[in-house]
Amino acid sequence: MGAYLLGVLLFALGIAVTIALHEAGHMLTARAFGMRVRRYFIGFGPTLFSRKKGHTEYGVAAVPFGGYCEIAGMTALDEVTEEEAPHAMRTKPAWQRIVVLSGGVAVNLLLGLVVIYGVAVASGIPNPYADTRPVVGEVVCTSDQRADGALSECSGAGPAGDAGVEEGDRILALNGEELADFHQLRDTVLELPGETVTLTVERGERVSEIPVELDSVTRYTTSGDTYEAGSIGLASSPVADAVRQFGPVEAVPATFAYTGQLLQATVEGVLQLPAKIPGVVAAIFGAERQMDGPMSVVGASFIGGELVERSLWDSFWLMLASLNFFLALFNLLPLPPLDGGHIAVVIYEKIRDVFRRLRGQTPGGPANYEKLMPVTIVMAALLISLGGVVLIADVVNPVRLFG
Template sequence: MAAYLLGVFLFALGIAVTIALHEAGHMFTARAFGMRVRRYFIGFGPTVWSVRRGHTQYGIAALPFGGFCDIAGMTAQDPVTHDEAPHAMVNKPWWQRVIVLSGGVAMNLIVGFLILYGVAVTSGIPNPYADTTPTVGQVACVSDQVDAETLADCTGTGPAGEAGIEVGDRILAIDGEELSDFYALRDAVLERPGDTLTLTVERDGATSEVDVTVASVTRLNAQGQEIQAGAIGVTNAPIVDAVKQFGPVEAVGATATFTGQLLDATVEGLLSFPAKIPGVVASIFGAERDVEGPMSVVGASRVGGELVERSLWDMFWMMLASLNFFLALFNLVPLPPLDGGHIAVVLYEKVRDFFRRLRGLGPGGPANYEKLMPVTYAMAAVLLTVGMIVIVADVVNPVRLFG
């Protein structure tokens, strides 16, 4: 229990540091361009502690669910004093404003990369260069699913074995479509019960095409309901060097490649995020919680506790790196009050002024943020509502990696 609580505390601390560094990215870039930073706070709500250094008030607020960096004149509607006017953000060149608004995103990307680099040189990361081509590790019969962990007894070699698939075969494609890994093979088969698939198989350096008729079997979905799914009776052989420790120099390229893979997965996760909210709501009322669904600070910290309890420090740090990547890309969504929304406004001003010049007109001036307030309030309300839903789910039905 002590190790679990330590992990919860450390991951919560890691989240706080992640937020602090995000806001520091805005602050450092703002100061680099001579902008005035009024306040740098971690958290929202009533001030717990603060101190003033120069023109900036640093502080911690009561609600640790975010933070902010208050830069003078972020918009034309933000009043500035006579002393602040030369340092107001709105009076700086557009490209400087974009860099400052992107400073938090850049900081999270750097932090995530550095965390992964540390893991790569100390214990090892999933090897981005590993050959993940589906390789047959076992050929077996197929049967219906009895419960979450049990399949019914069966005999024979299964559809793949009957078609001539052997252990060690590399399955390169299905119906001419290349396969990146075994999961792609599995998903394609699951969706086509009863169909005949043409597999491109490599054996001893030679390739051939094998027709396999997919068996229709009963499987249980996340809600425990029976569904019909496809199966051909193959399992994947272990991937050689699936996790690899790298030297200090080679780890730079490996970490960069792995970071790219994680960013791609994060984008896919963001795109699927809205569709997963109903499942989170259902979990509050007893439905099974999706381990790949969204988690709040509470849920992520609990998972961090589970990892530390089992001494899985490499997974702990990689999850913290993934959090940094999520925060970076989420903030790029072009809607206020997110950083991406502010960047979109600056770019809109630049494009608008370009077309005004073509018409022989002068710059149109800063955008009126008051017109964006309905969108800002609506977005803030959605984020708050979703955040509360996920927090409640993480309390009453948390994600558990280890049962």
């Protein structure tokens, strides 16, 4: 229990540091361009501690789930004093404003890269160059699942074996769709009970198409309900060189390659986020919590505790890197009040001014944020509501990696 609590606290601290550095990215770039930074705070709500140095008030607020960097004149609605006017953000060139608005995102990406590089050199990361396409490790028979979770006894070669699939075969595609790994093969087969599928199989120098009639087997959900699932009768061979340690030089391209894979997965996760919210709501009322669903900082800290409890420090650090990538990409969504929303406004201003010049008009000045306020309020309410729902789910029905 002591190791678990240590892991929870360490991951929570890692999140706090991530937020602090994200906001520092905004603050430092703003100062570099001569903008006035009024406040730099970690957390929201009532102030616990603050200290003013120069023109900036530094502080910590009571609710630690976030932070902010207040820059004078960030929008046209922000009133500035006569002394602040020359340093107002809205008076600066568009490219400088975009750099400042992207400063936090850049820091998150850099942090993720640094963490992954450190793990790659110190102990090893999932090998971005490994061939993960499924290789048959064993051809087996298929059977129903019993209520206690065990599989019933079975006999015979199984669907794949009867069709001619052999141990050592590499499965390249299923019904013409290329397979990235065995998990994709398994997940697809589960949804096709009793159907006939075509495997593209590589055996030595030869590639052939093998039709396989899937079995229909009984499986149980965690809540005890039964359903019919497809079964092909194959077990995967372990991926060769799945985790690899790199030297200081070769770790650089490997870090970028693995980061690219993580960013692609993160983009897919962000796009799928709205579809996963109903599952989170259902989990509050006792439904099974999905492993790949959204988590709050509390839920992520619980996972960090589980990893430290089992001395899985590599996974601990890689999850922290993944969190940085999620924060970076989520903040880039072109929706106010996210950083991406403000960047979208700056880009709109530049495009608008191009058309104004073509018509012989002068630039239009800062965008009217009053028209954006309804959208900003709605989005802020949605984000707060989403955060509350996920937080409640993490407390009453948290994701558990190890049961």
